Amino acid sequence: MQQLPLGSDIWLLGVIGFGLLAGIIPLHGWVPQAHANASAPAAALFSTVVMKIGLLGILTLSLLGGNAPLWWGIALLVLGMITAFVGGLYALMEHNIQRLLAYHTLENIGIILLGLGAGVTGIALEQPALIALGLVGGPMYHLLNHSLFKSVLFLGAGSVWFRTGHRDIEKLGGIGKKMPVISIAMLVGLMAMAALPPLNGFAGEWVIYQSFFKLSNSGAFVARLLGPLLAVGLAITGALAVMCMAKVYGVTFLGAPRTKEAENATCSPLLMSVSVVALAICCVIGGVAAPWLLPMLSAAVPLPLESLLTPPFLNQ
16 A cells, blocks of 8 residues: 655644653643652653654654655754753753753653754755764754763662652752762763763764754755754853753752751662662663664664764764
8 A cells, every 4th residue: 555645734733742742842741740759760751752752753743754845854953952952951040950851851741852853854854874874963962861860860860869858959068978878879870861971861962953054055045054953052051051950969968968858868779779860871872882783773874874964983
């Protein structure tokens, strides 16, 4: 049976439905409370698996569209930028650590959506290089990387709650001396969240930046206009993430304890610490090994990534 192209009306309805599951702004209302009221493992599952299913649904719909119209990609780029920026802004203002991490998940959902939008724009413009960079940077590599470092952060936050009974970071402080292993693992996760090299969060976002540079050299005027604007917007979002990293780590793990529970905190149980540390090590490997991991994704895209990526990941 011949496959018919997907209509724009069906695609739009699908984006709304899957966007609700992914928490794309303005469909994000359920995300903060669901994460704040869940246990740490359940919140990690929401953030790393459940919400990603919505993004994979949007990806599948967009690929089923055949020769996707240009406005599909532009719409995803705009939605992604709004979600990333607003999510980062909300995260910076939050004090409940699980709700804060939920808002930062929205930021990363937006970043992944930016890569997806660049790839769909590449389909519309028939540019294999843009398709390759967009789809690898967003729906593939950064999706995996976010799942790793966000698991570190939710499980690490759960360990702190297990010993203190607090999720409000203003009621903590000095936890680094009480729980040094969790403190170091959380620092790795927070640095990956802020996309600092050489961790895996930086690796995925770098590929998305490369897609913006390709976008600025494309044939369509609106794409050439959006390329540099999106790069600047993502840089601003990255600055918000760095400030959020400094806030969470400084208020939670540094300084003096601000409550009796924080003063009396002890190291987390062995298995709890091992799981967080193992995931933190994966974050380091995902960044350091990017020159070898990224080319392995070449089978899923129209061009070999070795011909597209610029240093620091691949030598030319």
